[in-house]
Amino acid sequence: MPIRRLPPEAVNRIAAGEVIERPxxxxxxxxxxxxxxxxxxxxxxxxxxxxxxxxxxxDGGGIPVEELPLAVERHATSKLVAADDGAVDLLNIFTxxxxxxxxxxxxxxxxxxxxxxxxxxxxxxxxDVEGGVVAEPRPxxxxxxxxxxxxxxxxxxxATPARxxxxxxxxxxxxxxxxxxxxxxxxxxDVAFILENDGRTVLRLPAEDDPENEGRRRRLAAVLxxxxxxxxxxxxxxxNGVRLTGFAGLPTMSRGSxxxxxxxxNGRPVRDKLVVGAVRAAYxxxxxxxxxxxxxxxxxxxxxxxxVNVHPAKTEVRFRDASAVRGLIxxxxxxxxxAAGHRASTTVAAQALDAVRAGGWGGGGxxxxxxxxxxxxxxxxxxxxxxxxxxxxxxxxxxxxSSRVETAALASAPEPAGAPVIDxxxxxxxxxxxxxxxxxxxxxxxxxxxxxxxxxxxxxxVYERMKRHLEAGGPPRQALLIPDVxxxxxxxxxxxxxxxxxxxxxxxxxxxxxxxxxxVRETPALLGEVDSRGLLQDLADDIAELGExxxxxxxxxxxxxxxxxxxSVRAGRRLTAPEMNALLRDMxxxxxxxxxxxxxxxxxxxxxxxxxxxxxRR
Ligand code: ADP
Ligand code: MG
Numbered sequence: 372m373p374i375r376r377l378p379p380e381a382v383n384r385i386a387a388g389e390v391i392e393r394p395x396x397x398x399x400x401x402x403x404x405x406x407x408x409x410x411x412x413x414x415x416x417x418x419x420x421x422x423x424x425x426x427x428x429x430d431g432g433g434i435p436v437e438e439l440p441l442a443v444e445r446h447a448t449s450k451l452v453a454a455d456d457g458a459v460d461l462l463n464i465f466t467x468x469x470x471x472x473x474x475x476x477x478x479x480x481x482x483x484x485x486x487x488x489x490x491x492x493x494x495x496x497x498x499d500v501e502g503g504v505v506a507e508p509r510p511x512x513x514x515x516x517x518x519x520x521x522x523x524x525x526x527x528x529x530a531t532p533a534r535x536x537x538x539x540x541x542x543x544x545x546x547x548x549x550x551x552x553x554x555x556x557x558x559x560x561d562v563a564f565i566l567e568n569d570g571r572t573v574l575r576l577p578a579e580d581d582p583e584n585e586g587r588r589r590r591l592a593a594v595l596x597x598x599x600x601x602x603x604x605x606x607x608x609x610x611n612g613v614r615l616t617g618f619a620g621l622p623t624m625s626r627g628s629x630x631x632x633x634x635x636x637n638g639r640p641v642r643d644k645l646v647v648g649a650v651r652a653a654y655x656x657x658x659x660x661x662x663x664x665x666x667x668x669x670x671x672x673x674x675x676x677x678x679v680n681v682h683p684a685k686t687e688v689r690f691r692d693a694s695a696v697r698g699l700i701x702x703x704x705x706x707x708x709x710a711a712g713h714r715a716s717t718t719v720a721a722q723a724l725d726a727v728r729a730g731g732w733g734g735g736g737x738x739x740x741x742x743x744x745x746x747x748x749x750x751x752x753x754x755x756x757x758x759x760x761x762x763x764x765x766x767x768x769x770x771x772x773s774s775r776v777e778t779a780a781l782a783s784a785p786e787p788a789g790a791p792v793i794d795x796x797x798x799x800x801x802x803x804x805x806x807x808x809x810x811x812x813x814x815x816x817x818x819x820x821x822x823x824x825x826x827x828x829x830x831x832x833v834y835e836r837m838k839r840h841l842e843a844g845g846p847p848r849q850a851l852l853i854p855d856v857x858x859x860x861x862x863x864x865x866x867x868x869x870x871x872x873x874x875x876x877x878x879x880x881x882x883x884x885x886x887x888x889x890x891v892r893e894t895p896a897l898l899g900e901v902d903s904r905g906l907l908q909d910l911a912d913d914i915a916e917l918g919e920x921x922x923x924x925x926x927x928x929x930x931x932x933x934x935x936x937x938x939s940v941r942a943g944r945r946l947t948a949p950e951m952n953a954l955l956r957d958m959x960x961x962x963x964x965x966x967x968x969x970x971x972x973x974x975x976x977x978x979x980x981x982x983x984x985x986x987x988r989r
């Protein structure tokens with residue numbers, strides 16, 4: 372067959388496959404158009420999962436009648452301007468759209484009607500496109516005052532029956548549409564969104580003022596659930612012209628899957644592996660491996676620093692300086708979480724109260740004062756407790772062999788002479804009153820009670836201390852009797868060799884050994900016997916993918932975590948009152964002490980108001 376040009380309808384249908392792969396993609400494009408038009412209020416109504424019909428109504432600037440035919444023409448856009456020589460600047464994009472593909476693509480595969488009244492015009496006009504066939508614009512009635520546009524899409528994919536077959540259930544498509552709108556609504560708290568599904572209002576989000584701070588917090592709570600607002604810490608950091616804002620959920624509010632990372636780059640909702648990796652690194656030692664934090668992060672930077680023209684759906688981006696963005700995210704998020712200190716999320720107390728309510732009181736007999744009061748005379752530690760204690764000391768000895776200060780966590784810290792005496796009730800975690808079941812410390816605060824899991828808390832304290840030592844002095848290394856020769860891909864070898872000084876700081880001493888091999892001379896003593904090949908391969912992969920030798924730090928921290936776990940005060944050890952108070956004070960001082968290394972809370976706080984409610988006093 373000779374080579375022939377495809378007719379424009381076929382070209383549009385082929386392109387539509389990329390841009391509009393399901394109803395949610397059409398909704399996303401149309402809502403983005405409304406945002407680009409400066410809308411303050413956007414109403415979306417869908418029927419039968421969006422396949423029956425989609426209506427998007429906005430109060431933006433509208434489209435003048437003379438431009439209506441162009442709006443549905445392929446590669447026609449009002450958002451990019453060509454210079455005199457025809458060059459177009461794809462680096463300075465300030466709008467959501469720029470490809471001029473959405474409307475013609477939708478028109479090619481559905482029945483599309485656009486009705487619009489342009490700003491400053493009296494009449495409204497409509498244009499119809501059916502399966503790629505464009506009709507003349509004609510006058511149309513238009514409700515309301517002012518400018519705006521109503522886009523209606525019926526029988527999506529009627530012109531491409533194959534695509535229709537691949538759609539999921541109407542329910543699933545409606546869910547995907549809701550998610551797409553939620554993402555855009557999180558990006559633009561200043562715009563009101565209303566979504567109706569088969570006549571039922573499923574989302575009603577008022578426009579918020581202060582859309583970068585409290586307004587954003589309210590919008591996020593409306594979209595992500597009311598528990599988000601009180602359990603997230605604000606983030607605001609700028610480095611080298613890149614600004615990161617948003618909120619990071621406390622680790623104790625974690626979820627079981629990664630669908631709760633919400634990322635926005637210059638106001639555009641995106642999915643980005645780099646950012647997901649950075650968030651994971653920031654929470655790395657705060658959550659068990661299968662738990663995921665809830666975060667909403669907003670990266671704003673000069674459009675020249677990020678390429679949004681990566682994919683027709685524009686949901687992916689490429690950063691010019693990816694490792695700087697990653698560093699900013701890891702740094703700012705972990706810093707904000709550290710500043711949250713011992714805070715555990717309020718969801719913990721709520722769960723506790725629910726459990727108490729659900730548990731019922733009819734059990735009889737099994738409760739009681741089993742633990743006695745721990746504040747009496749010091750009790751000789753049991754054999755088990757003693758060995759736990761020795762473990763704790765030896766676990767710490769690696770970092771600071773000559774010092775015993777570590778054990779001060781549980782010894783009563785001497786008060787500096789002349790220091791003002793603070794009433795322990797005024798401390799955030801209050802005054803220790805009792806130890807129950809040799810496991811839980813019960814403390815009294817000004818307005819409630821705090822129950823601490825002594826093992827979980829101490830594990831976290833030991834771990835944080837080990838980490839500080841790691842950071843301060845670098846871990847001790849152990850020289851290999853016979854250096855290991857590891858053969859690797861030459862590119863990997865180069866990458867590793869380039870990072871040798873940084874790796875040495877972490878206790879791994881390597882040097883290049885001809886082409887395609889690396890010599891391992893010393894390894895971090897903490898790791899014990901090391902599978903050099905496996906470790907080097909992991910490190911090379913990290914450096915290639917993330918620009919950072921992540922795996923080594925991760926492994927070292929993992930070892931610290933398990934040593935801390937073994938070395939901490941077991942449940943079952945009796946503590947004296949000064950020991951308990953010392954533990955509480957230590958928790959208040961230590962970052963991340965609100966959760967153990969697995970993301971479980973180390974304490975629960977019940978406010979008097981909660982307790983009164985339990986007893987029906989309120
Ligand atoms: P793009 O958004 O990439 O420019 P589209 O095909 O989505 O391409 O839209 C084509 C043009 O139609 C836009 O550039 C814009 O000028 C106009 N347009 C589309 N939707 C709207 C709307 N809701 N309000 C005002 N103008 C619109
Ligand atoms: Mg568009």
